[in-house]
Amino acid sequence: VYPFTEVVSQEREQQELKDTLLSLQPMVKEHPEESFLDFVSHYLGAAEALRILKATGYDALQLPIVTAAMAYDIIKKHPETQNCTENAGNEWRYATDGYGQLLVQLQRQAQAAGVEFRLEHRLLSVEKSGADHLLAFSHHGEVQMQRARHVILAVPPTAMAGLNLDFPSAWSPFQYDSLPLFKGFLTFEKSWFECMGLTDKMLMSSNPLRKIYFKSDKYLLFYTDSQSALYWRDSVEQGEEIYLERVRRHLEEALPLNGKPLPPIQSHFYKHWPHGVEFYLEPEAKHPAALVHPSGI
Ligand SMILES: Cc1cc2nc3c(=O)[nH]c(=O)nc-3n(C[C@H](O)[C@H](O)[C@H](O)COP(=O)(O)OP(=O)(O)OC[C@H]3O[C@@H](n4cnc5c(N)ncnc54)[C@H](O)[C@@H]3O)c2cc1C
Known part of the structure; x- marks a missing residue:
């Protein structure tokens, strides 16, 4: 069972988040176009709304494109935040x-069914060539x-946009748009977080670490998105010492x-994903599962 569904410390903010989400939920339908931040600001004022949104641990929930309905859905479906919703207690x-x-097994199954894998080939371009396509790869x-x-x-x-x-x-x-993500992993000489009752728990922070996970007695991980991910990317660019x-x-x-x-x-x-999450910008419209080029390229 995935452990990180329990947030420790910051109980006050978590309880406030829970109470706010619950009390504002009936009004979500009245604000279909409004961003989550504007929606909460409408009822609580801008400063209070920002403080409450920070308690979710995800900076992306402050973005103008995230509507209140989307935010409720995201909060409900993430292990770290589900506790503030009717999904509290869901096991992951x-x-x-x-x-x-799992990947090795899937690859073996596909190979047994006749699929040939050519790894480490980067697609550079696709050209139409009679009834065929001519693909150029760098290997x-x-x-x-x-x-x-x-x-x-x-x-x-984002990768499609880089092709011809x-x-x-x-x-x-x-x-389409995307959000950056950043994860930092740390190990310590002594396993000190066990005696603080933090093992397999997570902690939300309003500073740029945002979500801190304590994995058994092995390591500490922080996981950030959007503006906090950019903060950490800038930090590593300034050198390991500053980071x-x-x-x-x-x-x-x-x-x-x-x-x-x-x-x-x-x-x-650490790892930084410049385009960790990619999405389309009109969330009210339904996006097809696959896109087909009208001219067959
Ligand atoms: C740290 C992190 C945490 C995430 N957490 C969640 C989560 O909790 N829940 C969730 O739903 N989503 C999460 N996501 C997002 C999720 O991983 C993506 O939405 C999903 O992987 C997208 O799948 P995809 O197959 O479209 O693209 P990808 O998984 O990115 O696969 C695309 C592949 O295409 C390859 N490729 C790109 N360009 C070329 C080229 N020119 N030639 C050859 N190959 C190319 C890439 O190398 C890659 O292997 C997370 C992402 C990250 C980075």
Whole structure:
């Protein structure tokens, strides 16, 4: 069972978030076009609304494109925030040793059914060539060509826009956008968070760490989106020392350390996804499951 459905500390903010969501829910239908932030501001004022929204741990919920109905749906369907909704108590399951094995098994099954995989090939362009398509790939610095009668692309919008396929205008009436994500992982010389009752729990913070997860006695992870993800991207760009100094400072602010310094960090790594979540911009309209190029490219 996935552990991170219980938020510790900041009980006051969590309870306020829960009470606010519950009390405003009946009015959501009256504000179909309004952003979640405007919707909550309408009833609580801008400053209070921002404070309450921060308690969700997701910066994206403050974006103008996220309507109140979308926000309620997102909050209900994320393990860290479901507690504030009727979904409290939902159990999540996950692959405890990671998803690598699942991918290996799926690949084996597909291979047994005759699928050929060519990994580490980056698609550069697609040209129409008679009834076929001519695909150019880069593979370990070499350009390779491939002829195909039919082409199915499972490529996200930002990557599609980088190809020579006139995406999105030739494909779709929709506009697309994306949000950055950033995760930082830290290990420590001593397992100190166990005795603070934080093992397999998570903590929301209003500082740029936003959501802090304590995985068994193994590691600490913080997970951020949008403006907080950009803050961490900028921090790592300024060098490891500045990044780690900020991590330490914000952890000391967020954790109940009783004025003690953060125990020494043993090792760390991070990952930044410039386009971690991609989406279309007219959420009220239904997007087709697949887009077909009208001229067959
Ligand atoms: C940290 C993180 C957490 C997330 N959490 C959630 C979550 O909790 N819930 C949720 O619903 N979603 C979540 N998402 C979003 C989710 O991962 C994506 O929506 C989903 O993976 C999109 O699937 P996809 O197949 O469209 O694209 P991808 O999974 O991005 O796959 C596209 C593939 O195409 C490849 N590719 C791109 N361009 C080319 C090219 N030119 N040539 C060859 N290959 C190319 C890429 O390398 C990639 O392997 C998360 C994303 C991140 C990064």
